[in-house]
Amino acid sequence: MPLAVVLVSPRNPLNIGAAARALSNFGFSDLRLVQPYEVAFREAVSAVGGAAVLQNAKVFDTLAGALADCSVVVGTTSVGNRELQQPIHTIEASAPLIRGHVATGRAALLFGSEKFGLSNDDLSFCHHLLRIPTVPETPSMNLGQSVAVCLYELIRDPSAIASPPVRRAVSGADAEQLTTMLLELLDASGYTNRIVAVSTTRKIRRFFRRIRLEQRDARLVLGILRQLLWKLRS
Amino acid sequence: MPLAVVLVSPRNPLNIGAAARALSNFGFSDLRLVQPYEVAFREAVSAVGGAAVLQNAKVFDTLAGALADCSVVVGTTSVGNRELQQPIHTIEASAPLIRGHVATGRAALLFGSEKFGLSNDDLSFCHHLLRIPTVPETPSMNLGQSVAVCLYELIRDPSAIASPPVRRAVSGADAEQLTTMLLELLDASGYTNRIVAVSTTRKIRRFFRRIRLEQRDARLVLGILRQLLWKLRS
Numbered sequence: 001m002p003l004a005v006v007l008v009s010p011r012n013p014l015n016i017g018a019a020a021r022a023l024s025n026f027g028f029s030d031l032r033l034v035q036p037y038e039v040a041f042r043e044a045v046s047a048v049g050g051a052a053v054l055q056n057a058k059v060f061d062t063l064a065g066a067l068a069d070c071s072v073v074v075g076t077t078s079v080g081n082r083e084l085q086q087p088i089h090t091i092e093a094s095a096p097l098i099r100g101h102v103a104t105g106r107a108a109l110l111f112g113s114e115k116f117g118l119s120n121d122d123l124s125f126c127h128h129l130l131r132i133p134t135v136p137e138t139p140s141m142n143l144g145q146s147v148a149v150c151l152y153e154l155i156r157d158p159s160a161i162a163s164p165p166v167r168r169a170v171s172g173a174d175a176e177q178l179t180t181m182l183l184e185l186l187d188a189s190g191y192t193n194r195i196v197a198v199s200t201t202r203k204i205r206r207f208f209r210r211i212r213l214e215q216r217d218a219r220l221v222l223g224i225l226r227q228l229l230w231k232l233r234s
Numbered sequence: 235m236p237l238a239v240v241l242v243s244p245r246n247p248l249n250i251g252a253a254a255r256a257l258s259n260f261g262f263s264d265l266r267l268v269q270p271y272e273v274a275f276r277e278a279v280s281a282v283g284g285a286a287v288l289q290n291a292k293v294f295d296t297l298a299g300a301l302a303d304c305s306v307v308v309g310t311t312s313v314g315n316r317e318l319q320q321p322i323h324t325i326e327a328s329a330p331l332i333r334g335h336v337a338t339g340r341a342a343l344l345f346g347s348e349k350f351g352l353s354n355d356d357l358s359f360c361h362h363l364l365r366i367p368t369v370p371e372t373p374s375m376n377l378g379q380s381v382a383v384c385l386y387e388l389i390r391d392p393s394a395i396a397s398p399p400v401r402r403a404v405s406g407a408d409a410e411q412l413t414t415m416l417l418e419l420l421d422a423s424g425y426t427n428r429i430v431a432v433s434t435t436r437k438i439r440r441f442f443r444r445i446r447l448e449q450r451d452a453r454l455v456l457g458i459l460r461q462l463l464w465k466l467r468s
Contacts, residue, residue, distance in 0.1 A: 014248065021376055027369040092394035133389060135261040142255055145382035148375070152383045153390070155367060160326035162362075 001154065002106040003098070004030040005147060006066050008122055009113040011036075013043035018144025019111070020044070020053040026151040031057040032066045032108075063110075063122055071105035074098060075118050075126035076146060078139040087128045094130035095153045109150060114143050170218040175208045178218060181225040182208075188232045235388065236340040237332070238264040239381060240300050242356055243347040247277035252378025253345070254278070254287040260385040265291040266300045266342075297344075301359055305339035308332060309352050309360035310380060312373040321362045328364035329387045343384060348377050404452040409442045412452060415459040416442075422466045 005023055010016050010033060023031055031053050033041060045054050060066040067073055074094060075086070089097070101107050110126065112118035117140075123129065132149055134141060141149070170178070182204055186192045192200050213221065239257055244250050244267060257265055265287050267275060279288050294300040301307055308328060309320070323331070335341050344360065346352035351374075357363065366383055368375060375383070404412070416438055420426045426434050447455065 018376055018379060021372075022379055024372040025366075025368040025375050025379075087396075089396045090391065090394045092390050092392070093396035097396055132259075132386065133391065134259040138255075138258040141259050141382070142252055142378065144376065145252060145256055145259075145379050148379035148383055149386045152366065152386070156326050156387070157324065157367065158326070158392075160324045162321075162323045162327035162331055 001028065001099075001102050002030075003028060003102060003154070004032050004066075004070060004106060004108045005151070006032045006034060006063070006108050006110045007036065007143070008034045008063060008110060008118060009036065010111075010143065011040055011114050012143070013040040015114060015143040016040060016044035017054065018142075019147040020051075020057065022144065022148035022151050023053045025148070026155050028151060029053055029056065032060060033057055034060045034063050034066050063125055067108050067125055069106055070108035072098070072101040072107040073110060073126045074107065075110040075123050075129045076112070076150065077117060077123070077129050077131055078134060078141065079131050084123070084129060086123065086126050089128060089130055091130045091132050091150060091153050094128065095156075097128070098154060111143060111147060168215045170208075170213050170215055174215070174218050175213075176205075178208045178213075178221060178225070179205045181222065181229065185225055185229050185232070188229060235262065235333075235336050236264075237262060237336055237388070238266050238300075238304060238340060238342045239385070240266045240268060240297070240342050240344045241270065241377070242268045242297060242344060242352060243270065244345075244377065245271045245274055245348050246377070247274040249348060249377040250274060250278035251288065252376075253381040254285075254291065256378065256382035256385050257287045259382070260389050262385060263287055263290065266294060267291055268294045268297050268300050297356055297359055301342050303340055304342035306332070306335040306341040307344060307360045308341065309344040309357050309363045310346070310384065311351060311357070311363050311365055312368060312375065313365055318357070318363060320357065320360050323362060323364055325364045325366050325384060325387050328362065329390075331362065332388060345377060345381060402449045404442075404447050404449055408449070408452050409447075410439075412442045412447070412455060412459070413439045415456065415463065419459055419463050419466070422463060 005019065005028065007016065007019060010019075016033070016036065020031055023029060029052075036059060041059065058066075077084070077088070079088065098107050098109070110118060110122065112122060130150070132141060132146055179201070183192070183201060186200065186204075239253065239262065241250065241253060244253075250267070250270065254265055257263060263286075270293060275293065292300075311318070311322070313322065332341050332343070344352060344356065346356060364384070366375060366380055413435070417426070417435060420434065420438075
């Protein structure tokens with residue numbers, strides 16, 4: 001996906017490193033930094049993890065320079081009291097717009113500095129803004145984490161569904177064998193009251209249908225029952 | 235959502251803090267740590283951000299203890315060469331399962347240590363596993379970032395769509411006024427070749443329909459055109 005992640009004035013080398021690692025984890029490679037705190041950038045580059053992305057990161061003096069080849073610019077914000085001039089979407093709603101745009105040109109995703117976020121000047125470069133649906137009490141996310149969440153949303157597969165696990169359920173015969181053996185065991189142990197034996201039988205039969213054991217579990221339980229029965233009778 | 239985030243043997247105070255912050259950002263509060271590295275935990279508690287979640291975090295000696303009140307346990311893995319015994323789903327597919335389960339009981343989301351992930355012993359407590367769809371070349375995520383991505387997926391709103399921005403598009407009359415004024419200006423500036431004047435008119439007219447200006451932009455452009463025209467004629 002032709003998407004540039006642009007960090008404006010990042011201050012913390014750990015955050016720069018974490019952002020680079022998120023790009024790397026989700027298959028992105030175009031990291032750009034605008035006026036990073038020099039020491040932080042040098043420290044980040046020398047750290048491990050996401051190393052290739054960081055080595056290839058481009059540094060710019062101005063945001064305009066960083067965005068020169070991007071036809072769509074999306075700013076991230078936790079929304080403050082600022083009067084926002086651009087349309088703002090949740091990240092869930094923004095992602096399809098970004099995926100749509102990158103079919104025709106390069107997009108940029110902008111993240112502000114850890115302390116101040118994006119300035120109004122930075123925001124004026126944006127076509128729209130996105131916000132991660134954090135709770136109002138703690139809206140502001142860690143930089144590295146918000147980069148990870150945004151990139152994840154861009155690559156997540158909306159059609160993914162959990163295929164039910166392949167279960168080789170026990171046959172009726174197996175279930176009945178389990179029922180019989182457990183009843184034998186209960187009988188041998190003195191658990192079964194002769195007067196209510198029929199209702200106990202039904203109860204145990206229903207139990208072995210309800211729990212829907214897999215074949216391998218049935219084998220395990222049968223082995224245990226056999227052993228207990230042998231022990232009780234010997 | 236009755237969901238516990240369980241960190242097994244976390245080593246890095248920054249990661250513990252980042253995990254707590256992610257819980258806080260997405261409205262969760264139940265953080266549990268199993269045998270955290272003592273120094274790391276103390277350091278994390280004394281750091282800022284996600285403070286309330288960390289102050290209330292519970293520490294356990296065993297994973298079984300941490301999971302005692304959880305009826306569903308989901309382990310996170312980047313999948314290695316391990317032979318996994320549990321069904322594994324991508325996080326997109328796992329989230330609906332977890333949301334379904336928490337309607338009836340408490341769920342636990344398990345994260346392994348930064349270095350080793352979850353052990354086979356830890357995994358044996360899990361009902362299913364989830365993996366974040368990272369690329370095969372860099373599958374392993376930073377702990378704080380993977381907690382953030384998982385919690386985001388749990389609270390994201392699948393029905394969120396970008397409502398088109400409210401645009402008060404210019405009327406036909408306004409578009410025509412813009413067309414006329416720009417043509418006057420082009421004429422006054424000598425841009426318009428008399429021979430092709432008609433085709434220029436059509437070109438400008440189509441231009442002002444194509445760009446679909448909003449009313450406020452139209453006012454801005456009209457003001458500029460008026461000023462330029464005045465300047466050229468004075």
